[in-house]
Amino acid sequence: MDKVPMTTGGFEGLKSELQTLKTNDRPAVIKAIAEAREHGDLSENAEYHAARDRQSFIEGRIAEIEDKISRADVIDVSKLSGKTVRFGATVTIADEETDEETTYQIVGEHEADIADGRLSVAAPIARALIGKSVGDSVEVVTPRGQKDYEIVKVKFK
Numbered sequence: 001m002d003k004v005p006m007t008t009g010g011f012e013g014l015k016s017e018l019q020t021l022k023t024n025d026r027p028a029v030i031k032a033i034a035e036a037r038e039h040g041d042l043s044e045n046a047e048y049h050a051a052r053d054r055q056s057f058i059e060g061r062i063a064e065i066e067d068k069i070s071r072a073d074v075i076d077v078s079k080l081s082g083k084t085v086r087f088g089a090t091v092t093i094a095d096e097e098t099d100e101e102t103t104y105q106i107v108g109e110h111e112a113d114i115a116d117g118r119l120s121v122a123a124p125i126a127r128a129l130i131g132k133s134v135g136d137s138v139e140v141v142t143p144r145g146q147k148d149y150e151i152v153k154v155k156f157k
Contacts, residue, residue: 003073005087005121006108011074014110018065021058029055068110080156085129087121092153093129096137101152106130125149 006014029051036048077088085091090105104119106129112120119126128138134154140147 004068004071004108005073005075006111007088008074008076010108010111011072014065014069018062021062025058029058077156083134083154085132085154088156090155090157091129091151093149094152096148096150
């Protein structure tokens, strides 16, 4: 069983989602199944089948979250420092062709949200950045071809 790296915020988010699933969503779907059963013939009862599908999803998600929590390797980013890129770092990179700067925080896979600037540690850009320092150039092979970036800033917050 491999450890799953995640930030403190990501860990707390998983615990919160698990709590919501167990205390709100699971009881609500159980109630919906009971109500749908009262309507009679289950073979043609769309409400019943929809509620059962929802229950299956909720139970699967609970199992998935419990697995991630049990394997969590929680890294408190606020206690890290330095100029070398590693998990949890917030990295500003500049495209060497256009000089366009982009900032990403390298986080666990389940925390990733590119629109919010959180990049999965498994992403090609993150893998290329890890271990490098400010001023280093990195080559990233993307589906659109090779891109070159320069690391402008590394911080931990």
